[in-house]
Amino acid sequence: MATQRLTKQRKAITEALRSQENFKSAQEIHALVNLNGETIGLSTVYRNLTEMFEARDVDMIIGTDGESQYRLCSNGHHHHLTCTNCGLAIEITGEALEVWAKQVGIDNGFTEIAHTLEITGICRACKNT
Amino acid sequence: MATQRLTKQRKAITEALRSQENFKSAQEIHALVNLNGETIGLSTVYRNLTEMFEARDVDMIIGTDGESQYRLCSNGHHHHLTCTNCGLAIEITGEALEVWAKQVGIDNGFTEIAHTLEITGICRACKNT
DNA sequence: GATTAAATGGGAATGATTGTCAATAAGCCT
DNA sequence: AGGCTTATTGACAATCATTCCCATTTAATC
Structure with missing residues (x-):
């Protein structure tokens, strides 16, 4: 196709x-x-x-x-820790989070559960400016 | 003002x-x-x-x-479990997640850490349709 | 009721994204 | 290599949420 x-x-x-x-x-x-x-x-x-x-x-x-x-992107499911000032983005993986999110969905009767997560902040370099 | x-x-x-x-x-x-x-x-x-x-x-x-x-919204920090079909949104709180997200930020040298999380899926009502 | 600045409204402007479709070119065949 | 087929391109128009602008309205105060 x-x-x-x-x-x-x-x-x-x-x-x-x-x-x-x-x-x-x-x-x-x-x-x-x-x-x-x-x-x-x-x-x-x-x-x-x-x-x-x-x-x-x-x-x-x-x-x-x-x-x-x-x-x-590298392969596999992951999230990002992004600096709101300079845009630096670090890939984050967290097995515990994945499990927790899925469990929350199941507990509430949901199927086909997916999730998005973004963590933001100011990175060290930007803080010292 | x-x-x-x-x-x-x-x-x-x-x-x-x-x-x-x-x-x-x-x-x-x-x-x-x-x-x-x-x-x-x-x-x-x-x-x-x-x-x-x-x-x-x-x-x-x-x-x-x-x-x-x-x-x-009700007061306080929380997230949502949303049905992608009907829009049903359930408020979710998870202390463990909050702590984990903040820790990930700190581990990477970030300050002023914030995060967003959305969990989605198909709710029970929509699944049976 | 008079005063005054906050708030409104509606139409124009913005800006990212998508649609259209004729022209182009990648990959395949011989 | 040359030709063929069709995926892909590109310039521009169109869409759509959101913001801007500014003359007019009105909530709160005196």
Whole structure:
């Protein structure tokens, strides 16, 4: 169905993502790609990020202002500890949390239980500024 | 500073919120209020919901589509177990989680630690449909 | 009732995201 | 290599929640 052609645009987007440590908005990714010489349509960036998210190649979070942000992600379920000042994002895993969340759902008669968790704060570097 | 006048618009919005059990978008609140006879501007609804959120009179969550949703809230910090089908929202508290989240932040050198957590699933009623 | 600043409303403006569709090009076949 | 098929692209229009603007209204005070 999805024959997944490897276009230069897709490569450029992946490259831009690889060069970034933390979450960036689609618009920022678009700007980054175009800075590198290529000229890629905004629609294309959105389409690819969405596809990559669905393929679980990138992580997506919705920021406090409702803007979606993306980042290449390691495999497996995890959460983030994000600095609200500089955007530094550290991956967090917590087996206990996973179990607890599922149990809460079950206790209330829910099925197909999923959860999202974001921890935020000010990182050490930003605090000393 | 904020003299907080008790306008009939604000009353109507509070009334609409009181009549709803679960999270509703600003647009839905607006529709609800206008159904009850009053004619209130959309800007006013947004302004008041934002103020009420800042005053911690209402809970706000950002849905998966980036739309903000509001609900009158009981006091204190808590999370929600939400049915993705019907919108049923159950308040959850978990001391262990709070402690864990804060500890994760501290372990990584963060300060001013906050967190958001949403658990979702299909509630019993929706499952049997 | 008069005064005054807070609050309203509605229409325009913003800004992210999605839709459209003709033009382009990746991968396959020979 | 050349041709074919169809996934993919890109420029622009369209959508939609939310915010902005500002003249008008009105709650609270005296």
